[in-house]
Amino acid sequence: MDHAAEQGSLLLRDQLCFALYAASRSVTARYRPLLEELELTYPQYLVMLVLWDQQTASVRELGAALQLESSTLSPLLKRLEAGGLILRQRRVDDERSVTVSLTEAGTDLREKAHAVPLAIGEAMGLTPEQDATAKHLLRLLTANVNRT
Template structure:
C-alpha cells in the first residue's frame, strides 16, 4: 500500500494544489475559496434560499452561516426573510457583489490554464469526479 497508489491521496493533493493556485487570484478579490464558491452560485442565480445554496454547494447551514455573515459584512450580499415563508432566508447580491463578477471573470481562465487540460480531459475529469462523489455519498 504505497501512498502514491492511493486515489484518496491523488484527490487530496490535487485539491490542495488547485486551492493554492486560487489563493492569489481570490486574495485580489477579497474572497476566500469557500466565499468564491458562494458567489459563483449567486452570480448564476441572484435570489436563492440558504437551503438551496447549501444543496448546490453540498454544505450544511452551520458551515454556510459564518461564510454568509462575512460576505454580508463585506457588502456583497443581503440576507432577507422571505415574505411568503419567514423561516426561509433569501440571499441576494448587492450592487457591489454583482459588480465583483466582472473582476472575477479571469479566475476560471487562469485556473484552466494552470491545469493544462484539453477540453476533453477537462470534461472527463469532471465526469469522473462527479461519479466518485455520487458513489461515495450514496455508498
C-alpha cells in the same frame, strides 16, 4: 481494477484518496492569490459563483448546490454580507427561510472574477476533453461515494 487496488495496497502512490487530496490542495492554493485580489476566500467564491448564476437563492438551495451544511454556510454568508456583497432576508411568507441575493457590489465583482477560471484553466493545463473527463469522473466518484 488494477492489481495494486485488488491487493489492498497500502502504498501512498496507490491511494486515489491521496491523489484527490493533493490535487485539491494544489488547485485551492492556486486560487488563493487570484481570490485575494477579489477579497474572497475560496468558499466565499463558491457562494458567489452560485449567486452570479442564479441572482437569488435560499440558504437551503446554496447548501445543496455547494454540499455544505447551514452551520458551515452561515458564517460565510455573514462575512459576505459584512463585505457588502450579498443581502440576507427572511422570507415574509416563511420566516424560517432566508433568501440570499447579490448587492450591486456583489454583481459588479462578477466582472473582475472572469479572469479567475481562465487563470485556473491555464494552470491546470488540460485539454477541453481532459477537463470534461476529469469533471465527469469526479462527479461520478462523488455520487457513488455519497450513495453508499
